[in-house]
Amino acid sequence: MKESDPPIPTAERPPLIEFRQVSRIYGRGLAEVRALDRVDLLIQAGEFVAVMGPSGSGKSTAMNILGCLDTPNAGSYRFRGVPVESLDRDQRARLRRHYLGFVFQGFNLLNRTSALENVELPLIYRHIPRAERHQRARQALAMVGLTGWEHHTPGELSGGQQQRVAIARAMVTQPSLLLADEPTGNLDTARSHEIMDLLTGLNRDQGITVLMVTHEADMADYAHRVIHFLDGRVADTRPETEAA
Amino acid sequence: MLWNAFLLALREIRRNLLRSFLTILGIVIGVAAVIVMVTLGGGATRQVASQIESLGSNLLMIRVGQHMGPGVGSSAPSFSVADALAIQREVPSARAVAPAASESITVIAGNKSWSTQVSGTDNAFFDVRNWTLESGRIFTESELHGGRSVCLIGETVRKELFGALDPLGERIRLKTMSCQVVGLLRSKGQSSMGSDQDDLVVIPLRAFQRRIAGNQDVRLIQVSVRDGESTERAKQDLERLMRERRRIQDSEQDNFSVRDMREIASMLTGTTQILTTLLTAVAAVSLLVGGIGIMNIMLVSVTERTREIGIRLAIGALEREVLLQFLVEAVVLSSLGGILGILLAIGASIGLASLLQVPFVFNGGIVVIAFLFSAAVGVIFGYFPARRAARLDPIEALRRE
Ligand SMILES: Nc1ncnc2c1ncn2[C@@H]1O[C@H](COP(=O)(O)OP(=O)(O)OP(=O)(O)O)[C@@H](O)[C@H]1O
Numbered sequence: 130m131k132e133s134d135p136p137i138p139t140a141e142r143p144p145l146i147e148f149r150q151v152s153r154i155y156g157r158g159l160a161e162v163r164a165l166d167r168v169d170l171l172i173q174a175g176e177f178v179a180v181m182g183p184s185g186s187g188k189s190t191a192m193n194i195l196g197c198l199d200t201p202n203a204g205s206y207r208f209r210g211v212p213v214e215s216l217d218r219d220q221r222a223r224l225r226r227h228y229l230g231f232v233f234q235g236f237n238l239l240n241r242t243s244a245l246e247n248v249e250l251p252l253i254y255r256h257i258p259r260a261e262r263h264q265r266a267r268q269a270l271a272m273v274g275l276t277g278w279e280h281h282t283p284g285e286l287s288g289g290q291q292q293r294v295a296i297a298r299a300m301v302t303q304p305s306l307l308l309a310d311e312p313t314g315n316l317d318t319a320r321s322h323e324i325m326d327l328l329t330g331l332n333r334d335q336g337i338t339v340l341m342v343t344h345e346a347d348m349a350d351y352a353h354r355v356i357h358f359l360d361g362r363v364a365d366t367r368p369e370t371e372a373a
Numbered sequence: 374m375l376w377n378a379f380l381l382a383l384r385e386i387r388r389n390l391l392r393s394f395l396t397i398l399g400i401v402i403g404v405a406a407v408i409v410m411v412t413l414g415g416g417a418t419r420q421v422a423s424q425i426e427s428l429g430s431n432l433l434m435i436r437v438g439q440h441m442g443p444g445v446g447s448s449a450p451s452f453s454v455a456d457a458l459a460i461q462r463e464v465p466s467a468r469a470v471a472p473a474a475s476e477s478i479t480v481i482a483g484n485k486s487w488s489t490q491v492s493g494t495d496n497a498f499f500d501v502r503n504w505t506l507e508s509g510r511i512f513t514e515s516e517l518h519g520g521r522s523v524c525l526i527g528e529t530v531r532k533e534l535f536g537a538l539d540p541l542g543e544r545i546r547l548k549t550m551s552c553q554v555v556g557l558l559r560s561k562g563q564s565s566m567g568s569d570q571d572d573l574v575v576i577p578l579r580a581f582q583r584r585i586a587g588n589q590d591v592r593l594i595q596v597s598v599r600d601g602e603s604t605e606r607a608k609q610d611l612e613r614l615m616r617e618r619r620r621i622q623d624s625e626q627d628n629f630s631v632r633d634m635r636e637i638a639s640m641l642t643g644t645t646q647i648l649t650t651l652l653t654a655v656a657a658v659s660l661l662v663g664g665i666g667i668m669n670i671m672l673v674s675v676t677e678r679t680r681e682i683g684i685r686l687a688i689g690a691l692e693r694e695v696l697l698q699f700l701v702e703a704v705v706l707s708s709l710g711g712i713l714g715i716l717l718a719i720g721a722s723i724g725l726a727s728l729l730q731v732p733f734v735f736n737g738g739i740v741v742i743a744f745l746f747s748a749a750v751g752v753i754f755g756y757f758p759a760r761r762a763a764r765l766d767p768i769e770a771l772r773r774e
């Protein structure tokens with residue numbers, strides 16, 4: 130089967146991400162929750178952005194929409210200039226497959242599946258030939274410092290190692306945008322800084338745009354700028370003077 | 374993509390080896406049952422056919438009534454010895470004519486008893502049925518005329534009543550009649566339908582009519598046709614003669630039947646085939662049950678692996694790729710069941726065939742059909758769970774633990 134991807138116009142270099150008055154409402158009537166309330170957001174290619182905010186403020190909801198896993202109830206989301214609302218399920222899957230990398234809250238690795246196979250997974254869906262797949266997956270694991278751990282399953286890896294496998298899986302396709310929802314959530318400080326160094330490296334050396342949700346100010350300091358969420362709204366954007 | 378899905382499916386099956394095995398057990402048993410039934414049925418049919426053929430295609434049987442089997446046609450008048458004599462006189466192609474009447478009787482010798490088929494007939498019987506003697510002699514003219522109390526016995530009767538002793542000259546009791554064994558028939562072995570051809574006692578027809586039946590009836594006339602003569606012609610001659618003798622009007626149906634062995638063979642094999650078909654249908658139901666088992670386990674598997682499916686979808690798997698993965702898994706599972714079932718069936722058929730003394734007739738067609746059917750079961754019963762997996766909402770799926 131030959132891939133037929135949605136054409137992504139890149140003329141004029143539109144911003145990588147453009148939210149216009151995006152709302153996401155769960156439930157109806159009295160049970161209605163405005164997880165996102167008319168959010169405007171602009172992120173350029175190459176940025177490293179941290180997202181902060183109290184629990185329930187809509188961070189994960191925003192990440193799901195950014196990741197084309199969910200669609201807004203109102204407003205428009207353009208990814209590289211393409212209005213995501215106009216794409217169907219398969220087209221959005223292709224967009225995810227080719228441009229996005231996810232590091233989910235809580236790893237989300239396949240159980241009882243080796244680190245190597247986990248990292249290979251997105252390459253399988255890109256129909257990369259077997260030999261190249263192996264090579265690229267090994268390379269990605271090497272970059273996160275897991276050479277020698279290729280054949281261990283998530284159950285045999287520490288939390289930090291699992292998180293690094295998840296990052297390797299997200300970056301192995303060299304995505305345009307890497308979305309990380311609390312990538313250091315369950316890690317100790319030393320491990321957290323390792324992960325942050327990794328993300329910084331990916332952003333700087335491979336030009337991958339990184340969007341990261343975090344609760345810790347220490348981690349947010351690695352980003353170029355921080356977006357604060359509060360009750361489904363973007364509170365303020367504090368530009369960083371210079372990245373570390 | 375298909376190859377990938379196939380490898381993935383194999384890995385998934387290996388991961389849950391015990392459960393996979395239990396899942397396909399229904400298919401294994403179903404496929405095995407169908408193949409064993411068809412194979413044994415085919416063997417039985419061939420055996421019936423070949424044994425009846427070996428009895429001789431030149432044997433014609435004239436029975437009272439229109440149908441085979443006991444209890445039927447009893448309202449029609451019996452034959453008599455005169456009918457047999459008339460056949461001998463008027464049908465030149467008849468080589469030997471043996472009138473007979475028989476009954477199942479418990480025979481006693483000393484302190485042993487044995488239930489067997491006792492036939493009253495004459496010496497022509499040994500000719501038409503190709504009996505030869507192990508020892509002793511056949512009846513004398515005076516024994517036949519006088520209806521003397523003498524008998525010939527088959528090998529099975531000898532074994533049951535006399536064991537290692539020589540039966541010649543010994544006496545056996547048939548109801549109130551005590552008769553002397555004058556001959557022992559050479560063994561013919563098992564017959565069609567598994568009945569024992571050697572399980573018989575033969576006495577003069579007169580003795581049977583007088584001492585056992587208490588009437589002059591002849592229920593069966595067996596005629597052997599001369600070599601080189603047409604069995605079909607002889608059959609027509611016999612029918613015409615019997616209609617005449619029984620005064621059957623042109624408008625009336627025969628109240629007797631003349632059958633050659635080929636006809637009897639096709640009737641018997643027909644019966645075997647009906648039986649085989651029925652048993653196969655029952656076996657096929659178990660295949661269906663096996664399919665439902667697969668559907669059940671696939672649904673469980675989809676529920677268990679919701680998170681995995683969510684990850685795959687989030688990473689960029691298309692709906693149809695997930696569908697294909699689960700469908701291929703179901704088909705690989707059920708095909709595996711089919712293959713195991715086929716192997717089991719071949720083993721069981723060989724074993725059972727030798728146990729039941731039926732020839733092993735390998736039927737390649739049914740093996741192929743059973744395999745395709747098991748794969749189809751996978752497609753049909755795997756589709757619903759697979760579609761359910763593919764339609765999952767990735768966010769919902771990821772949220773699930
Ligand atoms: N599927 C859903 N159905 C109904 N309400 C939802 C759903 N998902 C999220 N919500 C609600 O939307 C709001 C925002 O949730 P969200 O998960 O985006 O918060 P968050 O900022 O990621 O919080 P946390 O820091 O705890 O992860 C919450 O009030 C939550 O209860």
Ligand SMILES: [Mg+2]
Binds near residue numbers: 188189190234310
């Ligand atoms: Mg969250």
